[in-house]
Amino acid sequence: xxxxxxxxxxxxxxxxxxxxxxxxxxxxxxxxxxxxxxxxxxxxxxxxxxxxxxxxxxxxxxxxxxxxxxxxxxxxxxxxxxxxxxxxxxxxxxxxxxxxxxxxxxxxxxxxxxxxxxxxxxxxxxxxxxxxxxxxxxxxxxxxxxxxxxxxxxxxxxxxxxxxxxxxxxxxxxxxxxxxxxxxxxxxxxxxxxxxxxxxxxxxxxxxxxxxxxxxxxxx
Amino acid sequence: xxxxxxxxxxxxxxxxxxxxxxxxxxxxxxxxxxxxxxxxxxxxxxxxxxxxxxxxxxxxxxxxxxxxxxxxxxxxxxxxxxxxxxxxxxxxxxxxxxxxxxxxxxxxxxxxxxxxxxxxxxxxxxxxxxxxxxxxxxxxxxxxxxxxxxxxxxxxxxxxxxxxxxxxxxxxxxxxxxxxxxxxxxxxxxxxxxxxxxxxxxxxxxxxxxxxxxxxxxxx
Numbered sequence: 001x002x003x004x005x006x007x008x009x010x011x012x013x014x015x016x017x018x019x020x021x022x023x024x025x026x027x028x029x030x031x032x033x034x035x036x037x038x039x040x041x042x043x044x045x046x047x048x049x050x051x052x053x054x055x056x057x058x059x060x061x062x063x064x065x066x067x068x069x070x071x072x073x074x075x076x077x078x079x080x081x082x083x084x085x086x087x088x089x090x091x092x093x094x095x096x097x098x099x100x101x102x103x104x105x106x107x108x109x110x111x112x113x114x115x116x117x118x119x120x121x122x123x124x125x126x127x128x129x130x131x132x133x134x135x136x137x138x139x140x141x142x143x144x145x146x147x148x149x150x151x152x153x154x155x156x157x158x159x160x161x162x163x164x165x166x167x168x169x170x171x172x173x174x175x176x177x178x179x180x181x182x183x184x185x186x187x188x189x190x191x192x193x194x195x196x197x198x199x200x201x202x203x204x205x206x207x208x209x210x211x212x213x214x215x216x217x218x219x220x
Numbered sequence: 221x222x223x224x225x226x227x228x229x230x231x232x233x234x235x236x237x238x239x240x241x242x243x244x245x246x247x248x249x250x251x252x253x254x255x256x257x258x259x260x261x262x263x264x265x266x267x268x269x270x271x272x273x274x275x276x277x278x279x280x281x282x283x284x285x286x287x288x289x290x291x292x293x294x295x296x297x298x299x300x301x302x303x304x305x306x307x308x309x310x311x312x313x314x315x316x317x318x319x320x321x322x323x324x325x326x327x328x329x330x331x332x333x334x335x336x337x338x339x340x341x342x343x344x345x346x347x348x349x350x351x352x353x354x355x356x357x358x359x360x361x362x363x364x365x366x367x368x369x370x371x372x373x374x375x376x377x378x379x380x381x382x383x384x385x386x387x388x389x390x391x392x393x394x395x396x397x398x399x400x401x402x403x404x405x406x407x408x409x410x411x412x413x414x415x416x417x418x419x420x421x422x423x424x425x426x427x428x429x430x431x432x433x434x435x436x437x438x439x440x
């Protein structure tokens with residue numbers, strides 16, 4: 001008699017994928033473009049969201065879902081920019097899942113929005129495993145984290161559709177090797193788009209914002 | 221009739237605690253001082269380990285356990301410093317657990333060592349939940365990550381016995397507020413020791429190394 005085994009992890013991911021597909025259909029029928037924004041702690045997710053709002057908030061209707069283990073620090077920063085924002089506190093969970101997004105979207109409202117940015121929990125590991133029904137996975141690596149991160153956190157760099165390399169204003173004070181990180185990431189993920197920027201100074205943002213605006217327009 | 225419920229997460233943590241207690245006994249009977257070193261990605265765990273080896277490697281027998289999802293980049297850096305090192309690749313898992321440490325210690329060897337440093341997976345969330353039998357949990361926050369991290373990742377800052385605030389050489393180029401981070405962390409965890417350092421320039425390291433050496437000596 002053979003033993004029947006349940007792989008709990010695969011089961012969780014399978015259930016998540018079904019909910020994510022359902023969210024994807026809702027996003028598509030509402031013609032809202034959805035970004036799943038991921039990075040390690042303090043790489044500049046919220047600063048990047050604020051830059052996107054400043055650049056595109058007058059032309060497009062934007063909503064933001066803020067994922068954090070605790071606190072509403074980031075949600076309050078976003079709210080000051082005058083866009084709709086919902087805070088998810090995961091109470092210890094290390095990533096967002098599709099079920100949380102389903103709840104958050106009921107509060108946020110999808111209809112009439114052009115862009116929803118989901119700011120995931122700051123973590124280079126777990127969020128990469130969970131689809132949220134997004135159009136793209138956008139990840140941020142910041143210069144002070146170092147150019148060896150793609151080798152150490154391969155799933156995130158393989159899953160991402162686009163990579164923002166933030167805090168290039170700190171490059172002169174670190175040994176960050178931009179050519180090396182581009183070479184390694186492109187070898188792992190040839191289709192990825194890479195944008196070196198400084199969310200602080202604004203350097204490099206034009207090219208990223210233009211690329212993002214085209215995605216929003218093409219989705220309408 | 222009442223329904224019997226198994227909380228899978230508590231069950232995992234309970235099993236881990238039993239193994240961690242067993243490791244703790246082994247560490248105590250061998251008089252080896254054990255550090256569980258945790259931080260987000262790229263905060264400077266490996267640089268700090270190398271500074272410890274450079275300062276104390278001639279006086280004390282040091283062993284290092286390197287935890288990474290993938291790659292042996294860090295283990296090779298440590299090996300060049302001439303200390304025993306074992307690499308654990310978690311293959312996707314977001315933290316080390318006591319069972320992994322049990323295996324690694326069989327390869328590394330505990331007997332005769334004064335200090336074992338366990339470099340956990342770069343993640344401010346999950347590693348904080350898993351005891352490894354260590355004497356202290358040492359965490360690193362780096363200046364470019366920002367002073368708002370304690371509010372967002374409270375468990376790690378509450379569990380840590382000591383906090384190294386690394387990359388203070390980058391402070392002039394960021395809005396990092398050292399007083400604010402100290403105030404918030406001390407409110408959450410009044411017993412914590414805090415050491416602002418630059419593993420790059422060496423600034424502030426003396427005080428941290430002296431504190432650590434006293435811990436090793438008191439443990440003998």
